[in-house]
Amino acid sequence: MRTTGRFSWFYFSSPQSFYPLAGALQPWFAGLAAILCAVGLYISFLVAPTDAQQGEAYRIIFIHVPAAWMSMFLYLVMGFWSGVGLVLNTRLSSMVATALAPTGALFTFIALWTGALWGKPTWGTWWVWDARLTSELILLFLYIGFMALQAAIDDQRRSDKAGAVLALVGVINIPIIYFSVKWWSTLHQGASVSMTGAPTMAKTMLLGMLIMALGFWMYSIAATLARVRCVILERERQTDWVAAEIGRQS
């Protein structure tokens, strides 16, 4: 690591030094994701018992809840890096925010899709316009809006700024999603895992869900690192180091 006398964290805030770091870390996160998801699926289907009330339909929980958690968490991370990019004008922060959006949108879609497939056998309907489902759908639109807005503005700085403002305004939706089941009377059940109070689920069910959530988390990091490397190459194409990197790759 370069010693310029500055705090060393800033070293990796330049796209040039972050690019190889992301490349080195990415396969480890991808590998961890694969292992965790394999273990999670094993527990979900071969260890966790049948639910007394919902039968086997409840097994959707092992992807539904982790995907819903990731959809909200990735938005917060995207909002955070958007804010950092907006305030400090650090290019890499905005690139990370841009790279997070498609994966966040993907997990939002998965949460909505699996929710519909779980709702049908348990509630008798694929969809209701209740607070939880509607606010999660708004989250999908926020992700899509962020990507569309960034794609529509050619000037990179303006594109980053506009996207960051949209992302930050949209952060208000996250507590609304999370607390919607408490604030309003909804068809959706309450939180599966609460920070206070005893767990209401069987231990193996909870374990399977947490391991799948960790797997999705690692997957999200791997996908974001892979995408941010593409974004860095595209946006920094005027620099000599990207020209040299492309020369090595092709």
Added chain:
Amino acid sequence: MNWGSWQNFFAMGGYGLYVWGSYVVTLVALIVEIVALITRRRGVIERLTKYYAARRSNHET
């Protein structure tokens, strides 16, 4: 959890459509993203290779 047979496993106690509909679509979605990322990286490298080649030939002429 002992399913007894593959048939029971796929049936998911009558909820097979919903359970497998969730897992298969999730798997497909993740595969689509992974393929899209690989394709994007190849595309970026290809585009930038041409871009630098064009820039070099502009400098020469």
